[in-house]
Ligand SMILES: Nc1ncnc2c1ncn2[C@@H]1O[C@H](COP(=O)(O)OP(=O)(O)OP(=O)(O)O)[C@@H](O)[C@H]1O
């Protein structure tokens with residue numbers, strides 16, 4: 001059983017890690033664009049903002065389990081198959097991008113407009129304002145937001161596992177549910193709880209370290 | 217240095233149109249400390265923000281050292297902004313960066329080498345007396361210290377112009393004085409032109425050699441500060457110039473005269489001269505004297521009882537002979 005649990009845990013970690021990387025890769029720029037194209041911001045584009053916002057809302061309103069099935073053709077296109085750990089990553093990323101983008105958006109909105117204005121007055125261009133002002137200023141909030149996103153991904157990955165994606169969720173369903181092995185069920189739950197706890201603590205610690213630093 | 221002509225700024229919000237600036241003409245010369253005063257909502261911030269175009273003017277021109285700022289492309293504008301420093305009411309420092317890195321920020325934007333940056337920041341820290349706070353984060357500074365960081369940051373790129381939007385409004389009176397005197401010293405030492413936005417006449421009196429009064433988007437008065445205070449105000453400008461008012465609980469017995477003394481007449485014993493020359497009673501209702509831009513300006517509100525209009529004419533003529541500006545209330 002330890003063997004099984006270890007393998008499943010590693011699969012979950014792999015899925016979550018890869019999914020998180022892609023989520024940040026696409027979600028961070030999307031979140032940034034959502035902010036800077038909004039009214040009165042550094043690259044105001046009302047139409048683009050409206051369209052992006054609409055798409056993000058639409059994707060967020062879709063339940064994960066349905067989204068997963070709905071995008072099977074897309075998944076096939078990308079990884080060549082619709083089952084297995086790699087195939088599970090695609091719907092995970094697709095579901096997490098809009099979620100993470102909104103988190104990035106709220107974090108960046110928190111940045112004091114006056115500071116952005118001061119940078120503008122110093123002759124900073126939009127890119128410099130994003131990279132040297134907005135992102136550093138919002139970093140603690142971004143770290144906490146990323147933590148929440150990863151925790152969500154762990155939850156979703158268990159769901160993906162249930163439909164053949166591998167990982168902890170898969171294990172829990174196959175052994176814990178179908179074969180009535182309650183001990184496996186409990187072990188998977190404990191592993192998930194530990195993963196989430198560790199992650200949240202790490203996130204909090206990192207964000208706090210930055211904030212304490214700034215107050216010192 | 218800065219020529220503003222026919223500048224207008226119109227905001228439209230929820231279908232409502234607000235004319236924040238309505239045909240502003242202003243000429244600011246090199247080395248001036250030019251004060252712009254007005255009540256809340258008069259358009260002061262809009263005006264100063266149009267100078268470096270962090271607010272886009274609706275029409276009109278802003279010309280700085282011969283360059284029409286309003287005609288510049290985005291890129292040229294960013295370049296020219298390095299020649300225009302700005303400080304703010306809320307300081308607007310980066311909370312994620314130390315004092316040192318805040319001051320270095322505009323220099324890093326210009327890709328100076330770290331060695332040069334270090335040299336410049338060190339000397340700026342000395343100028344604003346914050347050398348010991350170099351590695352501290354802004355949240356640990358007092359308001360006055362934050363504004364000094366703001367000033368150092370604004371001066372880092374050695375601009376010719378410094379725009380100050382209510383730079384002392386968030387500070388207590390004592391700190392305000394320190395910041396104002398720092399600004400004045402720096403402007404003198406570095407030959408910087410200052411544009412100072414404020415709603416407090418005290419700020420104008422303390423440092424501005426020229427002043428414009430802004431009301432509802434229009435300039436209703438402008439000129440040399442000391443002169444403005446020693447001439448008869450218009451009904452609109454009375455409020456700003458701190459004209460004396462008789463206490464309401466006194467009933468008026470004679471004619472009330474508002475006297476303004478300036479350099480020539482402020483030290484002369486004019487009232488005792490009056491008493492010797494005229495057999496009329498005089499009551500002093502209110503008075504003060506202050507120094508505005510090294511010029512002494514005194515104000516006195518008196519009540520005089522004369523038997524006739526003609527006699528009052530003689531009284532007024534007497535004061536005017538002594539270079540006192542007389543206003544009959
Ligand atoms: N972004 C904006 N959108 C709409 N209206 C605005 C905007 N900024 C300013 N206004 C309006 O323009 C007018 C002038 O505003 P401004 O901020 O220039 O005044 P101010 O003299 O700086 O006032 P205060 O002393 O309160 O700072 C006000 O009526 C204000 O409501």
Ligand SMILES: [Mg+2]
Nearest residue numbers: 260261262382
């Ligand atoms: Mg203002």
